[in-house]
Amino acid sequence: MIIQNINKTLIAAIFPLFIFTGNPDYEAIEPSGQPELVHLSIASKKTVRSSPSMTVTWCTSPTKGRQYVKYGSTPDLELGSGGKRKESDNGLIWTSVLKNLENNTKYFYKCGSDASGWSPLYSFVTEPEYNSTTSFRTGIFGDTQNNANNEEFQKTRHIAGLMQTYSPAFTLHMGDIVDNGSDAASWKGFLSVTQELNAAVPLMPVPGNHDVENKPGDNFQSPFPAYYDLFNLPGNEVNYSFTYKNVRFIAVFSGAAEAASKTGQVRYQPGSPEYVWLDKELSMAEADKDVLWIVVFMHYPLNSFGWSNIKLWKESLLPLIEKHRVDLCLAGHRHVYERHLQMKNGIPVPSDSNNTYTSGKGTVFITLGTAGGNPTETGGKEMPSMVFTPDEKMYSFGIMDISNESITLRVFSQDNIMTDWVTIHK
Ligand SMILES: [Fe+2]
Structure with missing residues (x-):
């Protein structure tokens, strides 16, 4: 209640323009700042027990004056938060972090200003209490890049629409968000076709090789500026972790691993700062009794x-993942769906079923890079670790239900037909 009162005080301070129409500061402004490309991301929190926060990002054409998020647990939008302004190749980008939210609560919001116009009314639902028995659901997709047959992200639009029908709490993106990360318009294209999903469901991506500079040089393996401008993620935004309910999700940045393997610059080599960071992140997650599951995702x-x-990528990182209690390791890059055996220290974990595993015995590895990028081939059936890959080339997406007792990941085709499933039990 105290927080709400503070916010009401704040809104009175920063929203005089809502109350006093004809404010001289805004009279000369043309209505060119209409918000677009609205999307959410989960803001970091200190512990499992901290209150949820939500980051709202949106774009406008150049416009004077501030922009805001109006939000609340009813469509009256009784609270407010100012937008932080950034100029970019994509026009103005605005960000606002909504803090100290209540758990398991539906919030309505819109962003913009009286002078420039407001976005449609959107809503999102915050995470359940960390110790509740309520389950939650995530969507998983990757490789939405706008290459052959997906030039206008038409396949991605279809997949995103299907994902939204399952009402995930947030989505994980495995990278290769766009085909050419240096093309600012491509990023807008992706956010445009996925806006209805992203404005209701936080998007948590990790960069792929198409999202970063692939040519050796000073910026080699650095994400293009649009990535940092548009995706306001925890930490350094490429290697980061966040906690949702009682699950620790860790994003691992693989850079341009194939090109980097030719120059010895593969990331996560033992002793590198990233390697040390991940080792520590995984150790902390394992030691936290409130963290029930650990999910790692990468490109x-x-x-x-x-x-x-990529031999050096695998030799560097795989032993580190398998050393720790990682339940699930998700990836993209290859435009296939592949599910691999649960592995521990390079050895398959015995199981009575090809679809069910026990947590703590090893890590289940999945590749799911099929949300728009051209599926030019089928999966690698010849790999000894392979459990399942479809016989046909396909577009697809994943829906993952997480409870205190189990994780179940289902994979659906572009025709919304379940293709495969796997469950990890506690
Ligand atoms: Fe890739």
């Missing part, structure tokens, strides 16, 4: 074949 798969099997 380059650790189990792959042919051109996508």
Whole structure:
């Protein structure tokens, strides 16, 4: 209640323009700042027990004056938060972090200003209490890049629409968000076709090789500026972790691993700052009794074949993942769906079923890079770790239900037909 009162005081201070129409500061402004490309991301929190926060990001054309988020647990939008302004190749980008939210609560919001116009009314639901028995659901997709047959992100639009029908709490994106990260318009294209999903469901991506500079040089393996401008993520935004309910999600940045393997610059080599960071992150997650599950996601798969099997990437990172209690390791890059055996220290974990596993015995590895990028081939059936890959090339997405007792990941085709499933039990 105290927080709400503070916010009401704040809104009175920063929203005089809502109350006093004809404010001289705004009389000369043309209505060019209409918000677009609205999307959410989960803001970091200190512990499992901290209150949820939500980051709202949106774009406008150049416009004077401030922009805001009006929000609340009813469509009256009784609270407010100012937007932080940034100029970019995509026009103005605005960000606002909504803090100290209540758990398991539906919030309505819109962003913009009286002078420039407001976005439609959107809503999102915050995470359940960390110790509740309520389950939650995430969507998983990757490789939405706008290459052949997906030039206008038409396949991605279809997949995102299907994902939204399952009402996930947030989505994980495995990278290769766009085909050419230096093209600012592509990023807008992706956020445009996925806006209805992203404005209701936080988007948590990790960069792929198409989202970063692939050519050796000073910026080699650095994400293009649009990534940092548009995706306001925890930490350094490429290697980061966040907690949702009682699950720790860790994003691992694989850079341009294939090109980097030719110059010895593969990330996560033992002793590197990233390697040390991840080792520590995983150790902390394991030691936290409130964290029931650990999910790691990255762009380059650790189990792959042919051109996508980057030896140094695998040799560097796989032992670190398998050393810790990682339940699930998700990846993209290869435009296939592949599910691999639960593994521990390089050895498959015995199981009575090809679809069910027990937590704590090893890590289940999945590649799911099929949300728009051209599916030019089928999965690597010849790999000894392979459990399932479809016989046909396909677009697909994942829906993952997480409870205190189990994780179940289902994979659906572009025709919304379940193709495969796997459950990890406690
Ligand atoms: Fe890729």
